[in-house]
Amino acid sequence: MSAPTEAHTLPNGMLVLTREVHSAPVATSWIWYRVGSRNEPSGQTGISHWVEHMLFKGTPSIPKGDFDRLIARNGGTFNGFTWVDYTAYYETLPADRIELGLKIEADRMINTIFEPAEVDSERTVIISELDGYANYPETWLDEAVKASAFTAHPYHHPVIGYKSDLLAMTRDELYAYYQTFYMPNNAVLVLVGDFRTDALLKQVEALFAELPRGPALPQLRAVEPEPQGERRVTIRRPGPAEYLQIAYLAPDCRSPDFAPMAVLDAVLSGAKALSFMGGGTQTNRSARIYKALVESELAASAWSSFTPSRDPFLLELSATVREDKAAAVVEAALIGEITRIQQDGVDAHELAKVLKQVRAQVAYSGESVTNQAMQLGMWEVLDSYRRVDTLLDELSAVSAEDVRRVAQQYLTERRRVVGHFIPTGEEGEL
């Protein structure tokens, strides 16, 4: 059902992906930059995310405040987000207004002002965002687990950055970072929706082809060394419950072991929806972790997660410990599910179920042009947009033995971090 995707490269190196979808009079424009928190040096954590915020603060031709009004006036929605491997922006609009998205992105790729007063105002907005996350105990645990899992690789630090870095960041550092990474040869434009490709490409060329290509980009060299033993981290803060988060260093999305790991994750807690914007179905309650942890009343909730990444990232297991249960028992039950797969493998029925779930999630996600473009862009910055179309075949080719092998190879005690959140009493250690 998915229409073919066409790839076009402009002379300045910018890749443009287009896919016509005529089921609703809607179109979406996404721009992806190959920059995220993995590119940040120590002392400048959070700079990618801050630059993303500044792209909403105005250019000479679209001043601050005009940008969101302009999109609203045209019946559109927009957002931007930053992750470890990428930064992306989108506008979804009635199809006949899609050129507005192109104009905005072409303009702010090069002309964003970084007004010093706006930089200072945004500093406190971002610190407020960080403080809002810090109200949740899970945030503290997650940060500690990631920091323990990565010693040499910048996946070590949170995407939003450390508060000390946010307090110290200068306008010139932000601007230099923007000028380094925001350029056509480091960008992917993804257009999906109810348009005619030929006509739209002419608009793309008119707006983007003259933007100057930048110098070669700095490449990240850091490689996380093979862990030499289990690491354990405990966080004690006020909170409502004990939480567990167990992370194993896992293969990146270009590894031949990516597909078996993705199947393994789905066997543990279902094939996840293909968008963080909703639209999929829940698939975890008949899977292994829910049965072993939640049905058994050890945990109020429990799940696994595994996302495609540029460099080796994590397969994680998480649980909220029930009030009357011991965290050690919950930890043993979570790890027990890994051991069970290492020893006995998975069965054919589970593999078939995972494939059907992925097929269904692909179909649900395909209802929205915004979600389709998100998948194409994400895969292109991680590897290649073609993975969107080959993923089902990759997963179909995974055997039960592959799943068992990757469980044995990657999910070992020495490659794992065990994080434990223990709530403190009313004294409130701050």
Next chain:
Amino acid sequence: MSNQQSGIAGATRHVLPNGMVALIQRNPSTPTVSVRGELRVGAVGEPTEQSGLAVFTGAALIRGAGERSFQMIVEETEERGCSVSAGGGLHSSGFGGKALVEDLPLVLEILADMLIRPTFPAQEVERLRGQFLMGLRESEQETGTQASRAARALLYPPEHPYSRISSGTLATVQAITREDLARFHARYHPAGGAVAIVGDVEPAAVIAELEARLGSWAPAATPPDSTPPAAPPALEGISRKDIPMPGKVQSDVIWAVHGLRRADPDYYPVMLANMVLGQLGMGGRLGENVRERQGMAYYCYSGLEADIGAGPWSAVAGVSPENVERAIAAILHEVERFVADGPTEQELADARAFLTGSLVLGLETNDGIAGTLLGIERHGLGLDYIDRYPTIINAVSHAQIVAAARRYLSTERYVLAVAGPTAT
């Protein structure tokens, strides 16, 4: 190019013999189908001491229905990548499902069992209770939930259903019995309820399927009473509650007044006023002031709960404890300014353009179309509503917005709730 707007107007509306309304729209562009429905029984009908009963009952339907156990239901649906769900709300109990189109019969079969023949197995009820209690313990420690609870308690007298959060409290959820769930379920009734089904389906075939699955459902209970809750006594002066929360880093501030019913003639002027005050772009004027100009918050916006009854009209902001008073002053300043002058010409034009222009975005997916159909039915708007909508919105005048804003917004009579660390 397709035209989804006329699609809504062309949906099939069919009333089952028991009074439930079926709304079917064919969307041939996807291999998927969405089901969304609701019955007119909700938390407004539960006694104060059983707060959380409607939510608990709704969530328990999937825990055993007809001949199937919970594990059978999730196994059968998840292995096909489809889902069924149900949940209690304030004025309704909702249900729904999502499937590849060939699995629609299974989804409808299980949903009918959940609505008509839930079994509430004792062990499943206890499992669910454990999960609910944990969820409540977690939300009790969220600044947003604490501020919201406090604001509702200040806006409405204790006997009013809007004074509570429909998920209940640790004490009430602990006390609800399996028999309470069964008794609350006995009040479920198809009359006044509706189900919307959207996807690559033949309307006649789906209606026949619904007739077979739900058409003969004729519970003994009297049809639900859809009288809106009584209007609360008008606010007098300013009331404020501060909730200190150890271990928190940031405070949630809620400013609120009484809003209005969806059926109120002031609804469209007030909805446009809310859009300009705290929605449009990045949080309207509130976002512009508190986030963009003063750099105080990551989020600041307003919200209007206009449903069967008059819910709150509120503004919220997440700020550091030392900025709480500044944020409140900024919210009051924007309310005062709006009440005095209303929207600018440009703001009103932008709000109209957004509301009418973005209609097509909401009608892109099966879920979006089904949700729209259900809302149209809930409020009796008629299937031509989407076609009429631009005319309705464009007819709202500046004077109507100012007059309506003055009836509801006030800088002298309002409530404030602040939850977070104590100011340093």
